[in-house]
Amino acid sequence: NAGVTQTPKFQVLKTGQSMTLQCAQDMNHNSMYWYRQDPGMGLRLIYYSASEGTTDKGEVPNGYNVSRLNKREFSLRLESAAPSQTSVYFCATLSDWYEQYFGPGTRLTVT
Amino acid sequence: ELKVEQNPLFLSMQEGKNYTIYCNYSTTSDRLYWYRQDPGKSLESLFVLLSNGAVKQEGRLMASLDTKARLSTLHITAAVHDLSATYFCAVGAGANSKLTFGKGITLSVRP
Numbered sequence: 662n663a664g665v666t667q668t669p670k671f672q673v674l675k676t677g678q679s680m681t682l683q684c685a686q687d688m689n690h691n692s693m694y695w696y697r698q699d700p701g702m703g704l705r706l707i708y709y710s711a712s713e714g715t716t717d718k719g720e721v722p723n724g725y726n727v728s729r730l731n732k733r734e735f736s737l738r739l740e741s742a743a744p745s746q747t748s749v750y751f752c753a754t755l756s757d758w759y760e761q762y763f764g765p766g767t768r769l770t771v772t
Numbered sequence: 773e774l775k776v777e778q779n780p781l782f783l784s785m786q787e788g789k790n791y792t793i794y795c796n797y798s799t800t801s802d803r804l805y806w807y808r809q810d811p812g813k814s815l816e817s818l819f820v821l822l823s824n825g826a827v828k829q830e831g832r833l834m835a836s837l838d839t840k841a842r843l844s845t846l847h848i849t850a851a852v853h854d855l856s857a858t859y860f861c862a863v864g865a866g867a868n869s870k871l872t873f874g875k876g877i878t879l880s881v882r883p
Contacts, residue, residue: 694871759869
């Protein structure tokens, strides 16, 4: 089992460019999450999806969109990247016993 | 708004000694998580505490939860260098377990 996978691992964008961060899981979990981690800030929830076809905003959703394509995949899109979106992005899933499993992260730099 | 506080943000520990770190949160919750993060890596789940009075132990680490005091403690027994890392606590809210993270405590174990 691969668990939670994320692509790409690293990305550099210029201000105004767009990109999609991909997340996939093979654990058959219903809930999936996107977090960002900034130095000294801990992790903050961007969006989450309780089940296929549903998404909801978290603490810091501005500048992002998400798609829950199917049960396995949950993508995060930056339509017009800004330097403030330079961060490490983590995808996570929730098991039936309330444990969250995190992917390896995507390190994004916006110049 | 749920707030999670961890103190101190940095702790230098001496090998072989015992230490306790704390996690306070501001509103009622029955789900408390502890994670470990090594530099440049993802989050590794240490403990999920689901009820008042819950105590879990793994190796040199023991976590407990007091929901009435809104406090969780992580006790370290006989610190060793391998425990050097950043430790996050997070509080889960709602059926979908949206997590609010503390800023993390960076532990450094010196000889």
